[in-house]
Amino acid sequence: MTLTRKHVGRFGIAVLAAAAIYLMHGGMDAALREPAFVTGWILLGTMLVLALLNTRKKLPFLPLAKVRNWVKLHVYLGWFVVGVFFIHIDFKIPNGWIETTMAVLFVVVALSGVVGAFLSKSLPPRLTRRGEEVIFERIPVFMTQLREAADDLAVYSVEQTSSTSIADFYTDRLREWFMRPRDYFEHMLELGGRRFALKQEFDSMERYLNDTEKEVLGELRALTEKKSDLDYHYALQRTLKGWLFIHIPATYALLALAVVHVILVHAFSGVSM
Amino acid sequence: MNLKLQRFDYRSSPYERPNQEWVCGRLAEGKPCLVGPGGNGVCRAQAECRPLNKDGRWFCTRSDAAGGKCSQGPLPDGSCCNPIPKCSPQPSIRRKRGMLSRYAVAVVVGLLLVLAGGMTGEAVFSPGPLSAAHSELGGCASCHTASGKGMVSWAHSMFAGGSEAADVQNCLSCHQNRGGNAHNQTSAFLAAASEDAKARGIGDGGPLMTKVSATLGLTVREAEGGGIACRTCHQEHGGHQNDITLMANAECQACHTGKFNALGDGHPEFGDYPYQRRTRIRFDHQAHIGKYFVDPTNVDKAPGTCRTCHTPDTQGKLMVFAGFDTGCASCHEPFIADKPLPILRLPGMDVDSLIDMEANTGEWPVDAEGEEFQAIGDALMRSDEGYVAARAYIEEEDLDLFDLSEIDEEGRKHVENLIWAYKSLIYDILTTGPEAIQERLSAAADAELDKKQVAALLANMHLDGIAMLQQRWFPRLFEEMAAHQDGEAVPMPEDEAEIPELPDDMLDEASWAAGGGWYEDYYTLYYKLTGHSDLFMRDWLRFAIGTSKNDELSASLMEAIGTAKSPGGCVGCHSVDKTDGPGVVNWKARQPNPSVVGFTDFFHSKHFALIGDKGCSTCHTLDPQADYASGFADYDSSTFTSNFSPLKQEVCADCHTAEVAGNECTMCHNYHVGEFPPAAVDTKLTANQ
Numbered sequence: 001m002t003l004t005r006k007h008v009g010r011f012g013i014a015v016l017a018a019a020a021i022y023l024m025h026g027g028m029d030a031a032l033r034e035p036a037f038v039t040g041w042i043l044l045g046t047m048l049v050l051a052l053l054n055t056r057k058k059l060p061f062l063p064l065a066k067v068r069n070w071v072k073l074h075v076y077l078g079w080f081v082v083g084v085f086f087i088h089i090d091f092k093i094p095n096g097w098i099e100t101t102m103a104v105l106f107v108v109v110a111l112s113g114v115v116g117a118f119l120s121k122s123l124p125p126r127l128t129r130r131g132e133e134v135i136f137e138r139i140p141v142f143m144t145q146l147r148e149a150a151d152d153l154a155v156y157s158v159e160q161t162s163s164t165s166i167a168d169f170y171t172d173r174l175r176e177w178f179m180r181p182r183d184y185f186e187h188m189l190e191l192g193g194r195r196f197a198l199k200q201e202f203d204s205m206e207r208y209l210n211d212t213e214k215e216v217l218g219e220l221r222a223l224t225e226k227k228s229d230l231d232y233h234y235a236l237q238r239t240l241k242g243w244l245f246i247h248i249p250a251t252y253a254l255l256a257l258a259v260v261h262v263i264l265v266h267a268f269s270g271v272s273m
Numbered sequence: 274m275n276l277k278l279q280r281f282d283y284r285s286s287p288y289e290r291p292n293q294e295w296v297c298g299r300l301a302e303g304k305p306c307l308v309g310p311g312g313n314g315v316c317r318a319q320a321e322c323r324p325l326n327k328d329g330r331w332f333c334t335r336s337d338a339a340g341g342k343c344s345q346g347p348l349p350d351g352s353c354c355n356p357i358p359k360c361s362p363q364p365s366i367r368r369k370r371g372m373l374s375r376y377a378v379a380v381v382v383g384l385l386l387v388l389a390g391g392m393t394g395e396a397v398f399s400p401g402p403l404s405a406a407h408s409e410l411g412g413c414a415s416c417h418t419a420s421g422k423g424m425v426s427w428a429h430s431m432f433a434g435g436s437e438a439a440d441v442q443n444c445l446s447c448h449q450n451r452g453g454n455a456h457n458q459t460s461a462f463l464a465a466a467s468e469d470a471k472a473r474g475i476g477d478g479g480p481l482m483t484k485v486s487a488t489l490g491l492t493v494r495e496a497e498g499g500g501i502a503c504r505t506c507h508q509e510h511g512g513h514q515n516d517i518t519l520m521a522n523a524e525c526q527a528c529h530t531g532k533f534n535a536l537g538d539g540h541p542e543f544g545d546y547p548y549q550r551r552t553r554i555r556f557d558h559q560a561h562i563g564k565y566f567v568d569p570t571n572v573d574k575a576p577g578t579c580r581t582c583h584t585p586d587t588q589g590k591l592m593v594f595a596g597f598d599t600g601c602a603s604c605h606e607p608f609i610a611d612k613p614l615p616i617l618r619l620p621g622m623d624v625d626s627l628i629d630m631e632a633n634t635g636e637w638p639v640d641a642e643g644e645e646f647q648a649i650g651d652a653l654m655r656s657d658e659g660y661v662a663a664r665a666y667i668e669e670e671d672l673d674l675f676d677l678s679e680i681d682e683e684g685r686k687h688v689e690n691l692i693w694a695y696k697s698l699i700y701d702i703l704t705t706g707p708e709a710i711q712e713r714l715s716a717a718a719d720a721e722l723d724k725k726q727v728a729a730l731l732a733n734m735h736l737d738g739i740a741m742l743q744q745r746w747f748p749r750l751f752e753e754m755a756a757h758q759d760g761e762a763v764p765m766p767e768d769e770a771e772i773p774e775l776p777d778d779m780l781d782e783a784s785w786a787a788g789g790g791w792y793e794d795y796y797t798l799y800y801k802l803t804g805h806s807d808l809f810m811r812d813w814l815r816f817a818i819g820t821s822k823n824d825e826l827s828a829s830l831m832e833a834i835g836t837a838k839s840p841g842g843c844v845g846c847h848s849v850d851k852t853d854g855p856g857v858v859n860w861k862a863r864q865p866n867p868s869v870v871g872f873t874d875f876f877h878s879k880h881f882a883l884i885g886d887k888g889c890s891t892c893h894t895l896d897p898q899a900d901y902a903s904g905f906a907d908y909d910s911s912t913f914t915s916n917f918s919p920l921k922q923e924v925c926a927d928c929h930t931a932e933v934a935g936n937e938c939t940m941c942h943n944y945h946v947g948e949f950p951p952a953a954v955d956t957k958l959t960a961n962q
Binding site for chain 1: 279296301304370373385397398399402417418433434482483489492497504505
């Protein structure tokens with residue numbers, strides 16, 4: 001992921017917009033107005049626009065610009081909202097129950113958003129670099145297919161070679177590994193320790209096999225590499241979807257509290273909206 | 274070996290719908306059916322295809338993605354030969370995320386309701402603890418009127434508002450006198466103050482945010498009901514340690530029409546500050562320090578330093594004058610009581626002419642020699658019309674009472690009235706007592722005096738004192754007054770009544786009253802001052818300048834007792850303030866009053882450690898050219914010339930910068946100006962049973 005002039009430019013616009021809000025806030029403060037009302041509504045309004053991304057994704061048939069552009073808007077508006085949030089709370093930690101909870105939720109939403117944006121930028125290129133393109137929801141199917149293929153190969157090796165060497169190797173070392181997605185952190189961190197260890201085991205074993213067995217072992221090695229690639233895709237795609245399990249629920253909880261907060265501050269201010 | 278897993282052609286790849294809420298329960302096993310669960314999460318799979326009847330024969334309809342037509346084909350009854358066992362559909366990722374979101378919302382809202390209805394009550398809605406001073410206020414409704422109407426009404430209040438004025442009143446229920454206009458001043462005063470500040474030179478600009486505010490055209494919002502709401506400046510819910518009185522410089526300048534950056538950058542010159550009125554005690558520093566204190570006869574009595582006379586008050590704010598005994602007595606005490614004050618003196622008359630013309634006067638002492646009317650005696654007789662007319666006639670005609678041989682009938686009548694006025698005064702006092710004085714002074718001053726005031730003005734004069742005057746001055750007073758009141762003529766007798774002589778070796782009265790008090794000498798009643806702080810002088814000056822509404826009477830009395838040359842010379846040092854309404858004599862120098870809050874505060878004691886060898890003169894520089902005395906020519910305290918040069922702003926600005934001593938407006942200035950007595954508690958007195 002590299003920063004381009006476009007990235008800097010858009011981020012700069014978000015910063016400038018936040019700076020404008022900061023000046024307006026300061027100007028209102030200097031006039032003994034209550035800028036928190038204005039920044040609060042800006043904050044809430046912008047958060048609602050940000051939340052519309054999720055709605056937009058649910059309505060793919062509507063001609064409401066490309067989701068790609070919505071995501072860009074979401075990211076840069078997100079940076080803007082972070083700025084407005086700190087202006088709104090006057091760069092102080094709030095100390096009311098509701099306000100503190102909201103602040104914590106906001107930080108969770110913002111941080112998860114930043115992490116999500118980073119993941120969304122950094123993981124897809126890694127996915128294209130390794131293995132074939134697979135649909136996340138279908139990975140269990142492919143994993144089953146690979147396991148069944150490996151099972152069949154193990155049986156086939158006994159029939160073809162009259163030796164249980166490969167079948168024993170598969171049963172002892174690989175079958176459990178084929179059963180479900182493995183090595184999440186290793187794939188996320190691109191460590192490759194498991195792949196190297198399996199390669200060494202395959203290499204070690206290959207020295208003691210005849211040509212027929214070597215051919216079968218080669219097919220098993222190919223299946224193993226395919227499974228490893230599938231694990232890699234599973235780990236990365238799961239992460240790409242997983243951060244939203246923090247980001248979205250926290251967003252809705254934040255919006256729910258924001259509604260309560262808006263009612264309270266206006267009701268207790270003594271003046272009408 | 275073909276290891277391509279993902280295919281995207283419709284024949285080998287079923288269509289994935291990530292938006293669907295449910296997925297097949299066998300997906301985790303890697304064997305999902307192609308039918309998939311319904312939208313309600315119920316498995317709807319029955320068989321791999323739904324055979325088609327064509328020309329009475331059943332045909333398999335299994336899709337290519339599911340493996341194409343099966344080899345067995347449909348069963349004879351038309352059902353598929355490959356039934357799909359039922360599964361328990363699982364929520365999709367999207368549904369799991371949605372459920373988690375709903376749980377999160379339910380948890381926070383539920384928690385809020387539980388807390389609101391449970392242990393914390395409405396505290397859960399508080400945006401933070403109150404400051405320490407307010408921490409004992411009970412509940413939101415103590416300040417927020419809207420709160421007391423229940424949660425349902427909050428949403429209504431959000432749109433309707435209208436409780437601000439009531440909220441302000443909640444504040445004012447404890448903080449009386451602080452609401453309303455800025456600085457508790459009228460708009461006219463504030464406008465004049467702005468003009469004054471501009472005249473003294475004020476910067477153009479102010480802090481950045483002030484400029485932004487001006488650019489945006491923002492002004493301070495007027496509260497519902499007028500004035501400025503307390504909350505405009507005092508923001509609560511910042512925690513126990515939060516000081517809600519702290520104000521940023523930019524906030525102070527929100528209202529001020531002239532904006533500036535800091536004390537040393539654009540702040541108006543101090544003008545007359547701190548010399549904003551005439552000193553209450555007339556003390557010419559220049560004359561005393563430059564002349565009297567260096568006089569060899571006084572040098573041993575002169576104070577050595579400023580501190581001899583000026584000491585800080587308990588707050589360290591004001592430098593209080595140490596008082597007469599410390600600062601003045603050594604030189605001035607001997608001269609205060611050296612002159613007696615004549616109260617009533619019988620005027621000298623041409624008694625022979627009065628006898629010759631058979632004037633209706635009764636007896637008049639032939640030896641009386643008074644030539645002037647005494648102010649206090651005059652005040653006591655002003656309610657007597659005959660006296661007033663007689664005195665006016667005498668002054669207009671320049672009548673010489675020692676030679677009445679040529680007097681005409683009108684003149685004779687006025688002289689008779691004058692004599693009866695004196696006699697009536699003594700008679701009234703002797704027969705009616707202090708009430709006679711009360712009536713006479715009330716009438717003369719056009720004011721209502723009470724007995725206590727009269728008693729103070731009599732300065733413990735005993736009835737015997739007046740009786741003695743009567744015996745010496747008018748021995749036949751009672752018979753003459755009785756006849757006079759009956760309308761009988763009372764001619765001047767040719768022979769004087771005999772007055773008993775006092776023994777020669779008896780002490781004369783003036784000597785008796787040397788330490789102060791009443792005495793009579795040669796047809797004159799005197800009061801001898803007791804010294805400094807004489808109550809008789811205090812009360813008569815108070816009567817003259819404060820009680821009396823008769824300007825002529827006031828002027829007459831002040832001429833007699835209210836000048837530097839009057840007996841006691843009180844007003845020589847104690848200035849008199851009188852512009853509109855009752856005046857006051859400033860018996861004391863400026864006194865600290867912790868209840869009074871002015872626009873500017875200066876704590877002298879905080880600065881003592883900072884001033885160098887120049888000491889007090891670092892700020893207070895004597896001005897040798899100043900005509901200090903001219904400020905006391907009238908009773909207006911605002912027209913004056915200070916002994917000291919105006920205070921230079923640089924003296925303060927050198928240290929009061931943001932980096933050194935701080936330059937917050939509120940270090941020196943107050944917003945709530947006025948008198949704010951400390952809060953008191955009314956506790957009903959109850960006895961323990």
